[in-house]
Amino acid sequence: MIDFSIYDKQEPKIYGYKCPKCGTAYYPATMLCAKCSNRRDPSGIVHPDWDKFSLEGPCKLLTWTRVWALPEGYDRPYLLFGIVEFPNGLRAAGQLETENPVTGMDLVAHVKESSERPGPPVNVFVFSDD
Amino acid sequence: MTARVGIVGIGQIKFGNLSEYDLVDIMAYTATDALIDAGILENRRIIDQIFVANMLGGMINHQTGIASALVSRLDLEPTAAELVENGPASGASAVKLGYMAIASGIANVVMVVGGETMRKVTGWEATDCVATLGHPEAEYDMGLTFPALGGMFARLYMERYGVTERDLALVAVKDHENGSKNKYAHIDGTCTIEAIHDSPNAHVVNNYVAEPLRLFSVCPVSDGAAVLILVNMDSPIVEKFKKKPIRIAGIGSATDTHCMHNRKDPVEMGAVKLSAERAYAMAGVKPEDISFAELHDPFVILELAISEEVGLFPRGKAVEALRRGETGIDGRLPINTSGGLKAKGHPVGATGVSQVVELVRQLRGKAEKGRQVKDPRYGMSVNFGGLANNVITIICAKD
Numbered sequence: 001m002i003d004f005s006i007y008d009k010q011e012p013k014i015y016g017y018k019c020p021k022c023g024t025a026y027y028p029a030t031m032l033c034a035k036c037s038n039r040r041d042p043s044g045i046v047h048p049d050w051d052k053f054s055l056e057g058p059c060k061l062l063t064w065t066r067v068w069a070l071p072e073g074y075d076r077p078y079l080l081f082g083i084v085e086f087p088n089g090l091r092a093a094g095q096l097e098t099e100n101p102v103t104g105m106d107l108v109a110h111v112k113e114s115s116e117r118p119g120p121p122v123n124v125f126v127f128s129d130d
Numbered sequence: 131m132t133a134r135v136g137i138v139g140i141g142q143i144k145f146g147n148l149s150e151y152d153l154v155d156i157m158a159y160t161a162t163d164a165l166i167d168a169g170i171l172e173n174r175r176i177i178d179q180i181f182v183a184n185m186l187g188g189m190i191n192h193q194t195g196i197a198s199a200l201v202s203r204l205d206l207e208p209t210a211a212e213l214v215e216n217g218p219a220s221g222a223s224a225v226k227l228g229y230m231a232i233a234s235g236i237a238n239v240v241m242v243v244g245g246e247t248m249r250k251v252t253g254w255e256a257t258d259c260v261a262t263l264g265h266p267e268a269e270y271d272m273g274l275t276f277p278a279l280g281g282m283f284a285r286l287y288m289e290r291y292g293v294t295e296r297d298l299a300l301v302a303v304k305d306h307e308n309g310s311k312n313k314y315a316h317i318d319g320t321c322t323i324e325a326i327h328d329s330p331n332a333h334v335v336n337n338y339v340a341e342p343l344r345l346f347s348v349c350p351v352s353d354g355a356a357v358l359i360l361v362n363m364d365s366p367i368v369e370k371f372k373k374k375p376i377r378i379a380g381i382g383s384a385t386d387t388h389c390m391h392n393r394k395d396p397v398e399m400g401a402v403k404l405s406a407e408r409a410y411a412m413a414g415v416k417p418e419d420i421s422f423a424e425l426h427d428p429f430v431i432l433e434l435a436i437s438e439e440v441g442l443f444p445r446g447k448a449v450e451a452l453r454r455g456e457t458g459i460d461g462r463l464p465i466n467t468s469g470g471l472k473a474k475g476h477p478v479g480a481t482g483v484s485q486v487v488e489l490v491r492q493l494r495g496k497a498e499k500g501r502q503v504k505d506p507r508y509g510m511s512v513n514f515g516g517l518a519n520n521v522i523t524i525i526c527a528k529d
Contacts, residue, residue, distance in 0.1 A: 014267075028268040028389065063396065065281030066341040071258045071273065081278045083391045091391040093282075094272045103289060114273075122271040 012113045012123040015052040016090055027055055027090045055092065056109045059084035059127060062091070064101045073117045084109060084127050094125025132233040136368070136375025137526070139168025139359030140487045145316040145475035148353035149249040153191050156355045157182070157245040158203040164241070164357035169372035174204070176370060177359070178237035180211040181227050183220035183244035184479035189259045190251055200243060210237075217263050217515025218428070220244065221356070221482025222522035226381050228360045238362040244483030245355035256351045260478065263516050265389050277348060279390055279517045280429035281340030287397045287431055288342060291446040295342055297453070299327035301430035302346040302472060304458055309469020311501040314484075316352045316475025349428045352475030356484035376490045379415070379508065380525040382408025390517045399439050399518035406440035406512065409523040413508070417441035420525070421506035422464040422492060424485040426514045427471050433457075436512050437465060440523065459501050467492060467501055482513030486524055493528040 016027040021038040029050075031040050041047035064082035080096035084107060098107065107127040115121045141163030148156055165171045182197040193199070197211035216223040221244035228240040248256045261275045269279075287293060303323050309315035326336040326346045336344045361368050363375050384404035387393050393400070410416060423442065427433040434448040442463060443451055451457055457465040468474045468488040471481060489509035491497045507528055514521040 028265055062391075063282040063286040065278055065285060065343075066338065067275065067278045067281065068337070068341075069254070069257070069275075069277060069339050071261065071275055072254050074273065079273060081272070081274060081282065083282055083396065093269060093274055093279075093389070093391045103285065114271075117271075117273065122267075124272050 012111045013054045014056070014111045014123050014125060016055040018051040018053065020048065020051055025088055025090055027092055055086065055090065056111055057086070059086045059107050059109045061096075061101060061103060061105045061107055061127065063103055064096055071117065075116070082127050092125055094127055097126050097128040133235070133365070134363040135229050135232045135360055135378045136363040137358050137378065137486070137490050138361050138368070138371040138373045138375050139164040139170070139357070140490050141167060141357040142314045142484055142487045143355050144314050145352045145354035145477060145484075147249045148247060151247070153187060153193065153245060153247045154196060154199045154203050156247065156353065157200050157243050160245070160355035161200070161204055161241060161243055161357045164359050167373065168359045170359070170370065173370065174206060175209065176367065177206065177209050177239045177241050179228070179231050180206070180209055180241045180243065181214050181224040182211065183214045183224035183242070183483060184246060185215055185217055185220050186246060186248065186259050186478065190256070191247060216520060218260070218426075218476070218478040219482060219513050219515035219520045219522055220479045221484065222486070222511065222513035222524060223482070225358065225483060225486055225524060226383060226522055228358070229378055229381055232360055232362045238365045238367050240360040242358045242360065242483055243355065244357070244480035246477035246479040247353040248351050248477060249353050253351055268389050276428065276517065277340040277343065280348070280431070281343050283390070283397060283517060284342050284347070284429060284431040287435055290397065291449065293431070293434065293449045295344070296323070296327050297449050298342070298344070298347045298430050299323055299336070300452055301433055302326060304452070305427070305430070305466050305470045305472040308459060308467050308501050309473025311498045312469050312474060313498060315469045315473050316350050316354070317469070317473045321346060343429055343431070347430045349471040349476040352477045354475060354477035354480045354484070356480045356487045358483060358486055358490070376493045377527045377529055378524065379527040380409035380411070380413030381522065382406060382410075382412060383522040384408065385521070386519045388516070388519055397435065399435060399521070401521040402436055402439040402512060402514065402518050405521040405523040409510070409525045413525040413527065415508055415525065420463070420508050420510045422467055422503045422509050424468060424488050424509070424511040425465055425470065426481070426512050427466060428476055430472055433465060433470060440510065440512060459503070464503050467497065467503060482511070482522065485511035485513055486526065489524070489526040493526055
């Protein structure tokens with residue numbers, strides 16, 4: 001039976017990685033575990049690749065900014081950015097979509113595909129109220 | 131015991147918009163000033179080694195092998211030459227490598243050249259080039275630029291330590307006052323606290339760039355070059371130079387996480403602290419021995435934060451020193467006497483070298499009237515790349 005679902009459009013994802021030896025989680029991926037020095041092999045050929053998990057869901061806003069001088073490609077006056085912390089302790093930076101950002105507020109992390117910057121589309125975090 | 135290393139020649143071109151000139155020509159012009167200052171223009175082949183600091187030549191100038199090009203432009207073949215790229219810390223990295231070359235015995239005389247031409251492209255292109263310092267997927271792809279990271283750092287720091295936007299404006303006023311008297315500074319005008327903060331219309335001239343950072347909270351995009359000539363102070367060759375050496379007393383460097391968000395506390399700059407501790411240990415001095423400091427402030431909030439990390443003020447207290455005027459040119463501990471990156475400008479590859487040029491000018495007692503520190507003994511510079519993920523601290527001494 002051929003699995004044609006691999007040709008379906010995939011939901012955009014951003015992944016965290018977990019060391020299979022000691023369970024420490026990372027974002028973005030590292031090549032060596034800081035806790036047990038276990039190595040990661042992204043090809044999975046010589047050594048098994050690490051477990052990866054979709055990074056999204058509830059998070060807390062640590063800090064934020066509204067940037068008025070945007071890089072090439074962004075067709076809007078400003079963009080909000082924030083750094084959030086997930087319940088598992090991992091942190092991430094990304095775009096912020098909330099009317100009145102306040103440090104410490106609860107948000108939800110989503111991933112979307114963005115074509116705003118020149119070059120191929122990329123997956124970006126969007127932190128929003130729900 | 132390793133050789134003592136001193137600085138016997140300095141050169142700096144006036145930072146600003148030099149986009150009509152060639153990058154290597156700018157470097158060579160400035161290097162010629164340093165050769166003249168050192169008194170070795172005709173005798174320049176006594177230089178054993180050249181280190182060239184440049185970050186963006188490959189991207190902006192579409193030029194590689196810049197060190198080789200510079201040697202030819204200065205008619206200095208067959209002097210050894212290498213390029214150093216370490217982000218906006220390239221300049222201080224090149225100084226460190228120059229020191230190491232002499233201390234190791236590989237060279238007796240080293241020329242360190244830092245140069246950058248960022249205004250050959252538009253402002254957003256320059257910002258985009260610098261943004262490639264960030265993590266490709268976790269920062270760059272998100273649309274984050276360094277002003278964005280600086281804004282997030284600033285908000286967290288300001289909320290925690292009670293720093294206000296008026297305080298940021300006070301740093302800018304001080305830096306521009308110093309820069310206005312520095313003939314090599316990009317911005318040679320002053321600004322008043324009324325114009326950029328207190329006036330009801332201040333937001334018109336001082337609009338937000340990356341909240342809470344405003345136009346007068348961030349450095350300009352600059353072109354420029356700066357040059358040092360280092361010598362083995364324990365070699366007889368030191369007699370060939372007309373200037374008394376200013377000794378490099380200590381150098382320390384350290385790194386931190388690539389992504390700012392991965393630090394335990396995003397407003398703690400561990401690499402700044404560690405690099406300073408290493409420089410103090412090597413120099414055999416303490417923070418209270420420092421007479422003045424040049425601190426890496428592409429965003430003025432960093433002047434406050436760095437001054438605390440290097441131990442010049444307790445954590446969260448730098449702002450009180452600022453309000454009391456202690457960091458002004460006539461204060462207890464002048465900071466960014468050159469105008470800092472804020473007013474002097476920030477041609478990224480040149481910045482770390484230009485900070486040391488300022489240390490030498492001050493320690494020689496040759497800064498311009500109105501911005502000369504009184505009887506300085508030790509000057510400190512902190513130059514970093516990324517948001518403090520690669521830091522070099524240098525302490526120079528007048529013996």
